[in-house]
Amino acid sequence: MDFDNTERTELSTLGEFGLIKHLTQHIQLTRESTIKGVGDDAAVIDNSSLQTIVTTDMLVEGVHFDLTYVPLRHLGYKSVVVNLSDIYAMNAQPNQIVVSFAISSRFSLEAVEELYSGMLLACNKYKVDLVGGDTTSSLSGLVISITAIGTAAKEDIVYRDGAKESNLLCVSGDLGAAYMGLQILEREKAVFKENPNLQPDLEGKDYIIERQLKPEARKDIIELLKNIEIKPTSMIDISDGLSSEILHLCTQSNVGVELYEEKIPIDPLTYDTAREFNLDPTLCTLSGGEDYELLFTVDIGDYNKIKNLPDFTVIGHITNIDKGLNMVAKSGSVHELKAQGWNALLKK
């Protein structure tokens, strides 16, 4: 934990309204479209002639995060980022968020401040206004629910259902790192449980641990695509595994796909750590989750515009639906793609 827990102010000393007032006192609104933020029955936004984009995500303690190794500030940051990622995946700009959380009395005011400061840090970085929310108690764990609101011109919005035969399938950044970061953290937690005197061995694993604890949303990719004048035909963010997201795109677009295993971008540290855990690195990208990279399809005529860009990789192409959804392995053999994404409902 990256905060000092020696000071402890009980939440009951503030009450609900006191806590809200305390937490929201430093909020600064920066968006011209934010007419009214926290403090009324509802927030007011003026999106003028642009369309409004809305998404929501809920994070539950013990299901989506484990506070034994997730610092609250990082958790707050991540809980905002995962929502913004969904707005970017529409090729839109997030502008506002509303934040609800349920907390038990085991959390002190200082702990809630840490959580909230992480949320505000993300707001600041992504130029998003926190305009409302709800704060309540829970009997046990922490639950965070965030709704993000964005805008886009009607003609700019990219849905999941626009992929066409011969389109190139592209992905930003690299995959599997967040999943391997989680494996490291889980391993060190187990070691610590066995022997609390051992220090966690995280040396050299910074990149993959940061990918797990403090992911970023790919705002830069949306800006880059705009700059090079490419509008993807379809797009989705990778919150579950790559295979599950490819299935979403193809099912909704009514097309098939040919994915090339050798093209899937994997960071060397992710690769080596997967081998260390006796895991297949490719499988970690297909089924691991929480990379928050963007998966999208572009017209093949745009190939020249993108071929030399380091920010994303062409990993396959769209086919007729009759050809099915397949991955061509490094060996040359062909495997059917199946959804094996990270499934919060099945995870115990």
Place this chain on the structure above:
Amino acid sequence: MDFDNTERTELSTLGEFGLIKHLTQHIQLTRESTIKGVGDDAAVIDNSSLQTIVTTDMLVEGVHFDLTYVPLRHLGYKSVVVNLSDIYAMNAQPNQIVVSFAISSRFSLEAVEELYSGMLLACNKYKVDLVGGDTTSSLSGLVISITAIGTAAKEDIVYRDGAKESNLLCVSGDLGAAYMGLQILEREKAVFKENPNLQPDLEGKDYIIERQLKPEARKDIIELLKNIEIKPTSMIDISDGLSSEILHLCTQSNVGVELYEEKIPIDPLTYDTAREFNLDPTLCTLSGGEDYELLFTVDIGDYNKIKNLPDFTVIGHITNIDKGLNMVAKSGSVHELKAQGWNALLKK
């Protein structure tokens, strides 16, 4: 419980995507402004030249509801209504909602269907589209988080901060009923715990129990005010007690208030039940919560337009801030108003 629990389908047989598909298959979008609902990274809304109004509420099992006496369908209905109420309190029209819930494996598919059907019933009644959400698991209780999105013309929006000296303070419907309904339900739960063979004695208490279990948002009041061409100077919905909401209005408007105890509208059943419980009926309206009536202020020049309307009651008037916040009791004595609203954070 108003549903048959003999059939039980485990949620794990569907998985997250299967559950979402199952629940959302019958959603019908009715709002012209809903461009894209469930099924992409985010929903898309076109509010044209109107301003966008956003509010969110979180309901936590064991804090906001007790499933031993709250039917899941009613819970779903209420969870939507409490959000819509906040939009109406801005003098705006709700159009869309996004719904997130965390459920543990103790809930069957049939139970989740009941909850969801209640939400859709409210959507249908209030002509609101369910356009997105998140479904996840929890380790223990049920948590529901809903965000409602509405619209209003800029000049129609009513904030909390517009109350002016000599304005009339008005409230719709009657107060304290939801709180007394809760007392009845809690009493019968206690009786049942003592002796499970005893049937709950709810006879003659229908009105107050319904006010607790299945409240309505006062859409009709917003329409009425429009019809008689009154724009309130300030407005708030009563989710906590009357005194707490009056304090919000007056603090934000920087004014005082004189509230007349004898004018506070109380249904005879609420009154009699309060006496039965040895409670002061007025205190139940001041400190009880969840009435979801609208509290608003109007210019005194509008008095002739409202004096004969049965839908709301003038309960006081706004004064200079130096006069403070006071209630004139039936006896004629004057008492300072204090916030004693229902406080989820303090409630154990």
